Amino acid sequence: MPNSADVLWFKTQFQASIEPRLVGLPFTVDFITAIACQETGHVWSVLRSKRMTTKQVLALCVGDTLDADKGRSAFPKTKSDLLAVPGGAQMFDLAHQALVDMAVHIPGFAAVAKKPNKFCHGFGLFQRDLQFFKTDPDYFLQRRYEHFDDTLDMCLGELKRGLKKLGFQGRSELTTLELCAVAIAYNTGGFNPKKGLQQGHFDGKQFYGQKIFDFIQLAQTVALPGNAPQLAAPAMGLAMMPAPSPVVALGDFFRVDTREGMLRVRSEPKISDPEQANVIGHLPDGHPVRAVTKKAEGGFREVETSLAGALLHGFVSQKFLVAASDVADIPVVAPADSLPGSGVVAVSMPRKPGRITRRTDPAGAHSLNESGQPTRQGASPDELRVELAAIIKWLAVDNPAHKRYQPRDGLTFCNIYCHDYCHLAGAYLPRVWWTSKAAIALAKGQTVEPLIGETIFEVRANDLFRWLREFGPDFGWRQTGTLSKLQQAANQGGIGLIVARRKEDGKSGHIVAVVPETPEFSARRDAAGEVTSPLQSQAGASNFRYGNGKPNWWNGEQFAESAFWVHA
Template sequence: MPTRDDVLWFKTQFQPRIEPLLANSPLTVDFLAAIACQETGYVWSRLRARLPIDQVLALCVGDTLDDDKGRSAFPRNKAALLAAAHGDEMYTIARQALIDMSKEIPSFAAVAKRPNKFCHGFGMFQRDLQFFKSDPDYFLEKRYATFEGTLECCLEELGHAAKRLGFEGRALLTDMELAAVGIAYNTGSFTPKKGLRQGFFDGQKFYGEQLFDFLQMAHRVALPGNSPLLTPPRENTAVVPSPSPVIAQGTFLRVDTKEGMLRLRSEPKISDPPQANVVGHMPDGQPVRAFTGKARNGFREVETSLNGALLRGFASQKYLVADTGVTEIPIVTASEAPPVTGVVAVFMPSRPGHITKRSDPAGAHSLNEPNQPTRAGTSPDELRASLSAIIDWLAVDKAAHGRYQPHDGLTFCNIYCHDYCHLADVYLPRVWWTTRAILALTQGQSVEPLIGDTIAEMRANDLFRWLRDFGPTFGWRQTGTLTKLQQTVNQGAIGLIVARRKEDGRSGHIVAVVPESAVESARRDAMGEVTAPLQSQAGATNFRYGKGRANWWNGMEFAESAFWVHA
């Protein structure tokens, strides 16, 4: 599996040769590095340190065929190749390529001993032998063994894939759109509803999922003297993309309700029920920027950034006023480390030797069982695996784990999310300072945590307000869409959906959004947008993995909701 060091080698060797060919193209060096990692990284990452580069490139072959396992594309087998013009020459090259590669990659030695086996993928970017009939010289002249030769064909095929997806003429593609191009490069097509779960499946991950991971890794690597697109994360944490900037270029406006939050809608009308098309809630005084100068049905299309979340939609014109004092929309970023002075993290104190267990009744203490799992790793695969282990260990649906089981009208979504975050080494308070304690802490005074005096338990409604008021200081930031939320979580980050109840005495709700796997996945619409992320919750119903009630956070019982992520 290629690493960041392998990506650095790729960029050092090839970036100067790639960049001139990408002028006026939405494709990037990072994307091509990801394609190379996905297609032949298992070869060149092992050989680059001990062989000359021309030999490494020549050995970037793979994907074997023989007589007993055919395929639909040409050549279906050895006989089909031999029947083609110059097929005997091509078979000799393809067979010898397998033998030569197997001498350097021992795992292919057994395959190479089978006399009818031969390669059908050639070059660092793996041009398939199905193109032999239309472009025999690429293979017969071994142009695949040169970087320029394999790159030229790769860029041509990626261009065709982008055109098929309707991206022709685009100056910029998102990472998800680039992954879609890569999937079409691998399979010939892309189905938006399937998201990244397309292309070759190795038993654990699809081609698209692995490619997306490699793309994120490439973003964290830069040549000396340059800055990477994404800052490499600390160990045991994930990459969270920087907040998206506001791109609207219209008039600066300000929310002016004098009543409460202003709903931002996905279309210029009030839905039935009224919460159904709400995509965000903007506080009184929030600056926004218009896309156009005209209202539609009494709504203006606007864009803003709220706690790091890019929100775009339609807001009622009558609650927007021009504000010439605003020149930009501030972008909130999350702190890389929690505060160590002032208003710091607080936990419910325990008596010496006391162990808080999952089997105990719900309480204010944090779990401290022996050998409880943690989030660990430096790659998305490792982080996802450790989060899965946390979910399985918490086993929220297990009746013996009384800490999470609903009873007497009480539910414990807040405690479950606290435990999930706590084991992942992310601070989401189970208890928090009282107002009097916060005032003392901000004045530099020392405050002892005393339940009922200086600290109080946190319910879901309290957590909604805490994330808004203190979340960015402790590494949290909002994100604007379910698709962004799921994509970030899939890299091993922590995600939450939290909704505040209208009636403060009644319970709000909070769930963890968790990484997808080969078994569990989010729900997507026909365009590939996530409509129901993969969730894990305690509540009236407890489940380790599920999609929950559709758009539950927009229920009429809730005043507002938000999506949050943490590295």
């Protein structure tokens, strides 16, 4: 798989040729780089290190040797299909020799290259398929695919058809997910929003769309000398997270003024039935918002704001807004890159020397410390996803032998499961936390010993809701505003949480982990492709490693408020 050094080579060789060809198109150099990485990166990333010229590398960018017996359905399915059309014999000789020449340098193709009837079906850096030989034989026979401008022309032509198919023609800019949709259409001829990125060729681990997303983000971390990359590459064991979205509304500024409780932000300008069903966020009293529209309609004003890093765009009751002429901007909270080294610092339950806390033990205040615990240390999204899957498998929340998570005596342990998941993944989510008195002392610079019942207490789901809001950003957490963003963060190997606080403090809130989609398990999406039920993993009244849960459960009438959180 191409890495950042390979991407830098590609941009060094071709960015100057790509940029003028993208004028008037919503494509980016990073997107074109991602297509090249996916189509032939396994070839040119090897060849570039062999002191070959760029011309030699381009000539050897060929591949795809699958025939009908391996699932190919397009022309030519077999050698005989190719030989049966005009120029087919010449094309076969060229395609077979191209395979032989490439396989000298790419060991994975050596065995198939020895078979006399095998030949390549894909040609050029962006892999034009041989199914087009019938209508454009000269592209192949004249080896125009060996010239970068020609193979780029072919790629852009196919991508433009994808734009038209998806209704994106005329757009000047596309989101990363929209670019991936175009790439999927480029690969398959169509795109189904309900499937998200799990579309296109499946290699046994990932789909084409998922790989394109990963490669776009990789490309965004690499820039030519003298330029700043769009994204900063994360440290080992951390996922690549986009920066929090800023408020873009241009209307008047207001402040929330309820004098009662939190102000609900709704997805539509009306109170739903049940009342919580269309709530997408809760704003604290005094929080600034910016109007999208000049006037309220039906008592609701469309607004935007940022809350703990989450962009919220929705409708709020006008009667709970007051003009705020002193507000000139709405700040966007960004999570800290490292844990606090002083003041109110991370704390865990002290343990006696030699004590081991196991999954098979009843739930308690200590964190797990079994030997052989899996961790998250990968350097790529794929490695991080594999590691998170290994953590879920190891925790085995649904295993009756793992008493730590099994409900008993009316108690459930969603908070402990999420703590363990985050703990193994290297994201701090407290199992115990400082008392108010201890936190005040720490903030003054005093030394405080963690003593259960004296200076620290066990954290429940309701406590975690409050902790994330008050301390989360200092420990690497931030809110996100939509389920689609939440799921995508998890899909990149990050940590996602949904937390809901009960109206009655004596009753349990709920917290679940939102986890990376797999070939077997996925989020639910609507017809527009927006996530409606993310892929979740939980302990609770029912325990499951992967599931979608009850739709919109976090907006249940038993909960006072809810939020979505992400951690790199």
